[in-house]
Amino acid sequence: MMVNEALPSTISRVAIVTGAAQGIGEAIALRLADDGIDVVVNDLPKKRDQLDSVVKAIQAKGRRAVAVVGDATVESDVVALVDAAVKEFGSLDIMIANAGTIEMKPLVDMTVEDWERVMSVNALSVMLAYKHAARQMIKQGRGGRIVGAASMAGKKGFAYVSSYCASKFAVRGLTQSAALELAEHKITVNSYAPGIIPTGLTQHPDDEKNGGPCSTFLLGAGLPPSTPSAPPTVVAELVAYIVKPEAHFLTGQCLSIDGGIVMG
Template identity: 40%
Template sequence: MTIKGKVALVTGAAQGIGQAIAVRLASDGADLALLDLTKDDLDETKAKVEAEGQRAITLGGDVRSKADLESAVDSAVAELGGFDIMINNAGIAGVGAVETISEADFDRSFDINVKGVMFGIQAAAAKFKELGHGGKIIAATSIAAHDSFPMTGLYSSTKFAVRGLIQAAAKELGAFGITVNGYSPGIVGTGMWEQLDREFAELTGAEVGATFAKYVEGITLGRASTPEDVAGFVSYLAGPDSDYMTGQTPLIDGGIVFR
């Protein structure tokens, strides 16, 4: 059983986990609508999707805007002929002590990480209902949605909030054949973690690379995750084998947090 012939929308698809998800879903047979802040940044992902033999469209938009997400969903239907899978992947991270969180940082983090998921859920659910079929809504959480860590209080609180949204939306939308799940990565070797490592170095005085290495040492499987590790699990959530699963945010972290 595959997702061949399905249409998926991936937010934050220009790089990292978002790009890996798009390429994996394409390899599984889906056509892709790719969304990121700047449309031109999506050219590489589009080329990789097309190399898998699938169609792709690129869309510039901000997940903080409900109108942008609704427009993206409309474009997927108009240009690709349908809409079946919503991947709310876009997000930001950062480090800092709880006592130092500014109002601006708080608003930006919640607007992108939480509002962006909420509006994505709303846009997808409305379109699935309009089209008269169920669908898959999937959102990025994190190990920090299950266990908070020092200096990640703001990021962690946004991801705990996303878990709450996922659970509520799953309960509300199940009757319409719509499942809502999340994926919770750990330490992934992407540009985002390079940024976090630099921020930790500035705050703690550690050498650049030391924080990343410290966290990797604690992974049971002995290595950092790749974006493709995460994408493989998202492929499962997007496919028919997960049809009886909803409201969940499983860990895909190589063994850091255990539940």
């Protein structure tokens, strides 16, 4: 089964990035703009101001951008997001299902609400983004790129983040199935699996006490304080490659970018 090459380079492509107000999502949105891609950035309504700043930064690079607030776990919001991309910019060629959250808690204290919240933001939202992006791309008939946020915690269990690990393993399974189903439409489906990236997600109120940025997360996960970290731009660079037309032979993969924490 071959995944075909994408569009002629004369046609500009349109991307959606969920959870793009900050962190890895913001870095991906800015990086895609550098490659001439127009971007629809999404995040929760409370992040409106940050999203507007991302839009301005993309426009300053000479690309088109629009902010669409909405909850990536709500199907009608995801439908509205895809519709907005098509209405504003004429198509949807790239979906980056990046929105995510984490809960650090011992398994023995976990509630059903804790579990459902993390699974909803990290796994349900990815399914909805994949589904509605795929529907639009199939309708367009010119292929596409679908990418989801997994994690090193989607390849290996870590202590005290069991709901997070389960949700990221789910993203890998979903990505593999979607890649098989969508190959005939020339749509590739992949995910990225970052290691320690200092963002809002890896911050904790006890960080100062525990030795600086990400220290509480490292402590909880049983990783040494010397564990390497990298800025969000490093992940964005990998995603920029995954969505290139030239990456048509890459599909169904979960690509580690973690300084070597998980190998193979």
